[in-house]
Structure formats: C-alpha cells, structure tokens
Amino acid sequence: MLGLLSNTIEMIKPLDEGAIAEARSRQDLLTKPQGSLGRLEELSIQLAGVQGKPIPQVRHKAVITMVGDHGVVAEGVSAYPREVTAQMVYNFLSGGAGINVLAHQVGARVVVVDMGVAVELEPSSRLMSRKVALGTQNMCLCPAMTVEQAVTAIESGIEVVGAEVAKGLDIVGTGDMGIGNTTASSAICAAMTGKAAAEVVGRGTGIDDKQLEHKVDVVSRALALNHPDPRQPLDVLAKVGGFEIGGLVGVMLAAAAYRVPVVIDGFISGAAALIAIALAPRLRHFLIAAHVSAEAGHRLLLRHLGLKPLLDLDMRLGEGTGAVLGIFLAEAAAKILAEMSTFAEAGVSERSKLGD
C-alpha cells in the first residue's frame, strides 16, 4: 500500500487520554447522580477522546451515503431489481428517501456518492461522482473487482471525507445503497470472522426461506471460488466486496485520521468496518455503532468487533438511517457535557457523606 491510503492509516493516532480524563471528571461534577446518564456519559467521553477536546462538539453533522451495484445480483439474490439502485439515488437527490427525512430531523447533511452504479447517472450538483466502474463483477464467476479498484474505492472515500472536513465536520455517519450489497457484506463477514455463510446471511430487503437458502449457496460459492484471505483485508474487499463498501472503508479511515467520530450504520457499514479495522486496528475506538439491525449477521459482526450498539429497533433499511439516529444520541451526549450545570454552579448538595 502506498500513497493516500497508507498515509491516512498512519495519521490515525490513539484517543486523547487527557481529554478523556477531563471529560470523565466533568461528568461527575454535573447535577445528576454519577453515571445516571449511562451510555450517554460513556459516549460523551469517547467523543472527547476522538476529538481531543474535553468538551466535544457535535454541530456540523453529515451522513455519507455511498452507492454501488453488484454483479452478484445476476444470481437472483435480492427481492428488488437492480434498477432500484439508480432509482434510489434520484430519490435521495430529490429528498424523498428515509435517510433524507431522518437526516433533516437531526440536522445532518446527506452526501450521496456514486461509487459504482451500473448505469450512467444524470449529473447533479448534489451527487458526487466517484464511479469506479459500472457495478462490480459477479463474485460467483470471478473476483468482484481488482485490488487496484479496491484501493481506488477506499481512496475515493478518503477524499470525500477530506472535502467534508473542509466544510466543517464534527461527526460523520456512514450509509449505503446497493441492490445485492447484503450478499457482498455477508461474504466479507464470513471471510473476516471465519463463520459459515449460513451464520451470517440474512434476508436483506426481504426474501423468503427458499431464496435465503439460495443466497447462502451463492455466498458459499463466491467464497469457495475466490478464497479471500482474512489476513489481507484488501484481498477480501476486492474478491467479495463492493465499491460502496470500499468507499465506506475510506470514510472510516479518513474520519479517524481527522479525529472525527464515525457513527456506523447497519450490516453493510459493519462489513466495511471489518475491513477498515483490519487495515488500522486503532480505528475501532473512533467508531460508534448506531444500532444492531434486523439483518442476521449484524449482531455477530458487532460482537466480533467489540462494538456495543446504541439502538435495537429492528431497522434494516440502510442508507445511513440508523447512523443519523446515532448522531442524534451523540449530539445529546455532547450537549449534556457542555450545557448541564455543575453541583457548585447550581447550588445543589452532593451525595450525603453518610452514604455508600
């Protein structure tokens, strides 16, 4: 690995222990029983460590929704036709998709990136075009992409984050769209965790039992044909991944390099995190798992990464919809630390000395 990717990985430093200690001390001065805001308190302390600020800020928010098509749809793995990928891009651009509604509510801008939709899309000022190719190859017949394409996809994600940081970015969410991408993510998950296909394959947009069995077979065949090597994450991404997944790997790495906390969405973002953490183990501490999705392999994947999801709402839409809900909670956590009064400021008595 040379150039932008390896430089970005080198830029990822440990969390700022000084900021963490200061944030933790401040939490204990605020007018509430110590620890009584639970995971919001933990989250505020993580944000402090990532941003390197005792009082972290979550004002400038973005969700980056990466889109790509998958050759493996030729095997009949999805309940929806391939055309839906491009159609949903236009839906994102016109503001009618789930991610638009929820991102607007939390005040996050939506950055839509064409990483490899199978058709040429109409140009739009609201669409970033970083198309690596017109969809991946069918991983049941050959590798999904070349290693060069995998690196290009990751580096595109890095560049997208660079542009967002220039606009102001305190936190970033990851999102995805791509008919067939739960199949690719299942293959990545199986390859990286060593689990069998049957343990990680789920129903995606909604397939029945027979189609599920077929999807397990498709993933098994792709793995048997390609032999992705879990010690070489770029090999896994190239052989059974996707362009939008590669883009998300880049988003995560670059965000950590810039000390921007990353709220990861569901199963597809999780698959990208498996690759990204394998490339840069320090990244793990910069990630916030927004939710555990209804997709079968996601809980297992998060456990493998040691990430504890904030939400468990049976969501499985993708697009970054879970991530923006996580951004809301991160903002809540940061505001608690920044805006609550201390016992001294409010003139509130602390715990009784005759206490525990």
Added chain:
Amino acid sequence: MLGLLSNTIEMIKPLDEGAIAEARSRQDLLTKPQGSLGRLEELSIQLAGVQGKPIPQVRHKAVITMVGDHGVVAEGVSAYPREVTAQMVYNFLSGGAGINVLAHQVGARVVVVDMGVAVELEPSSRLMSRKVALGTQNMCLCPAMTVEQAVTAIESGIEVVGAEVAKGLDIVGTGDMGIGNTTASSAICAAMTGKAAAEVVGRGTGIDDKQLEHKVDVVSRALALNHPDPRQPLDVLAKVGGFEIGGLVGVMLAAAAYRVPVVIDGFISGAAALIAIALAPRLRHFLIAAHVSAEAGHRLLLRHLGLKPLLDLDMRLGEGTGAVLGIFLAEAAAKILAEMSTFAEAGVSERSKLGD
C-alpha cells in the same frame, strides 16, 4: 370516584382503527422494503391510532416534570439529602439540569410542577404550584397520604395537561424528581405486581449493598403496615405512593382522554402507569415506553404492563430525560410517514414479482 377523575377516565376511548389501517397502508407504499424501519414503523402506526390521524403530527412537544418529597426519606433510603428535591427545582427553572438540555435538543417545552415539595418554593412564572402538602408522610409509620390527597394529586395532573393541550400538544413526556421516590415506586410496583420487595427495589441514585438491603426492609415494612390493595389503585397510591406519582397518573389519564400520545420515562413513571392503567385499562395503548432504566424493577414492571421499551441506555436519572429521547423517536416515526416519497411518486420499482 366522582368528578374530574372519573370523567377523564370515561373520556378514554379505544385507538382509532381506521387511522391505524390507513397509516399501515401508507407505510407499505413508501420507498423502502416493507417493515424495514422496524419499530419506527410500529410507532408511527400507534401514533396514528392515538391521535386519530392517518398521518400523525409530532410538532408541539412537552415534558411534564412533577416534583414531590417523601416522608420515607427519614428512614435513610437515599444517597442524597432531602434538600436536593427543592434545589433541583431551581436547577430546572434556571435550565441547568439534564432534562433542560435534552428537552431543548428535541424542541420540547419543560413544564415543572411542584406537587408537594417539603418546603415552600420561591414563586416563579416557570413553576406551576400544585402542592398537595409539604411532602408525604413516612409510609413506614402511616399511609403516605389520604385517599382525598391522592385524588387531588391525580386531578392536578389532569388539569396540568388541560392547560398544555390549550397551548398545543401533539405528544407529552412524563418526568419526575423527588428524593426517595424510587422507594415509593418500588412499594407501588411490589403492591401492584405481587412481587416481593427484594425483586423490585433498586439502587436509586446510587446506594451500596448494605443500604440496598435496608431499602428492601423499608419497603417490606411499609407494605406490611399499610396492606395496599392492588384491586384498588387509589388505595395503593395513597398508602405507599407520592404526590408527583399521583400527578403523573393524572397526566397519563388526561393525555389519553385528549388523544395525546404519552411517552413514559423510567421507573417512577412506570409506577404511575401501573396505577393509571389499573384505573383505565384502555390507557395502555396510549403509552410509549421510552426506555428501560438501570433501576432494578423497571424491566419487570414494563413486562408486567406489556410495554416494550424503545431504548436501553443504562439511564436512571429520571426528570423525563428518557422520555424526551423517546419523543425524538416518535417525531422521527411521524416524519417518516409524513415526508417519505411513495414508490409511485419517486418512480422506484417495487419488489420483483418473481420474488418471495
């Protein structure tokens, strides 16, 4: 029961099945796989049924934080001195408490009600004074209050909601403050569910093992002395309850009567819900359980009520902090239904006919 309380209970009608059916149909037309927004979809359908609108609205939001003192603190059940109840009221009024920060983030107004703080508070235009008495009696020595006081507390809660509805109210959250109120709530929970004190008593603001054992003993003694009758919820509220808990019973009943969805907070709100649902079983369908708190008896209590919490973030602050996070999710659910495009509007293909 006569007058305002019984009239309010009579006003509670079933959910609007027509609105529920229309909301459910619309969810299935939106540009996402059916059911893929999980509990947000269910929540939007519940909101439709409560409000009686196929597309529910969550714009005018309030959290009602009811405050009261407890005679049982004389038994040494809390890690904090009794003075903290009044001090926290001033903290609410000056905007420095956890509830202020989180309510501001979600755009909910905070309505602070003195239901029975043990001292006279300085008047403030931002404080509603509905003081029933200067704190309850010590339930280890006698009933916490008379049945007349219990009714007064509930009716005060009803009137508070009436005033808020007049200002515009699409959703309401419940909150509480009162040193000693996890002890009263534990006693209510034990009385209403038939569980032993040891199963429902928790650490409140943070007591150690020895104090926990003492708190179990205090609750057991209060129950043995007063014999609250679970078939008579007003008897339970009077004997082992609290003024702020009674006020919250009224808030829940009145909100349901006005068809306003109620997002309930943690253990204290849960204890109020036990009483309120016993008075008006239809109320259950109007309630949204925001979260399961870290307080020991809360999970058991929610299971008893058949309510599934939205969040599980180890929070145990009270004040309505969990409720306002739940209000955020309810607003998200409503916006999804109102603002997402349908497949037809967006020109997105529906599921393949050759599918499942």
